[in-house]
Amino acid sequence: METEKLYHEDPYLGEFEAMVLRVDGNEVVLDRTAFYPEGGGQAGDTGVIGGVRVADTQIRDGIIVHILEAPPSFTAGDRVECRIDWERRHRIMRLHSAAHIMEFFLRRRLGEMERVGSHVDDRKDRSDYAYEGRLPADELKKVEEDTNRFLAEGREIRIRPDPERPGIRIWSCGPIEMPCGGTHVRSTREIGAVRLRRRNPGRGVERVETTLAED
Numbered sequence: 427m428e429t430e431k432l433y434h435e436d437p438y439l440g441e442f443e444a445m446v447l448r449v450d451g452n453e454v455v456l457d458r459t460a461f462y463p464e465g466g467g468q469a470g471d472t473g474v475i476g477g478v479r480v481a482d483t484q485i486r487d488g489i490i491v492h493i494l495e496a497p498p499s500f501t502a503g504d505r506v507e508c509r510i511d512w513e514r515r516h517r518i519m520r521l522h523s524a525a526h527i528m529e530f531f532l533r534r535r536l537g538e539m540e541r542v543g544s545h546v547d548d549r550k551d552r553s554d555y556a557y558e559g560r561l562p563a564d565e566l567k568k569v570e571e572d573t574n575r576f577l578a579e580g581r582e583i584r585i586r587p588d589p590e591r592p593g594i595r596i597w598s599c600g601p602i603e604m605p606c607g608g609t610h611v612r613s614t615r616e617i618g619a620v621r622l623r624r625r626n627p628g629r630g631v632e633r634v635e636t637t638l639a640e641d
């Protein structure tokens with residue numbers, strides 16, 4: 427029961443039609459979907475399937491499960507109209523792309539550091555790094571300036587499959603490259619400017635929160 431991942435073919439696809447493969451209570455599996463399931467630190471998509479609100483999208487044992495707010499009246503074999511909450515998803519894509527760029531400049535200013543966790547939704551990206559001591563505020567300000575200067579350059583963002591590791595996708599933008607399975611904007615111009623904030627979630631870990639400057 428493999429669902430076709432439309433969000434990889436076209437991350438800008440907001441509306442699509444699909445066939446229902448399975449309904450289990452308020453959980454739905456489709457033959458194809460543009461709903462990104464939570465993973466790789468990126469929040470799952472919300473939206474509407476067959477007129478019913480989708481509260482979250484998850485992946486379980488490799489199967490993409492749409493979690494509806496109520497059990498639907500449609501059943502397996504039905505064709506349904508689907509729509510993701512595009513504005514929310516686009517903000518997630520902008521913040522996810524921005525976080526990769528922020529990380530590049532963070533390491534350039536402060537040296538290699540291991541990312542030990544990350545999460546991005548439509549409000550912010552938070553990335554956690556193994557770091558002894560406190561991220562210096564003046565350096566973080568410079569990282570923010572570096573990031574915003576780079577974003578304003580209107581750099582193209584590309585995603586390609588890794589030829590050596592099936593299923594792994596490589597994200598790249600100018601000199602920056604990393605594996606990532608998430609959804610991203612096509613150009614840094616779509617992101618605008620960002621603001622960085624330091625948090626300390628616990629010993630030996632420093633967190634950088636990235637938000638859109640327009641908020």
Ligand SMILES: [Zn+2]
Pocket residue numbers: 466522526605606607608
């Ligand atoms: Zn990523």
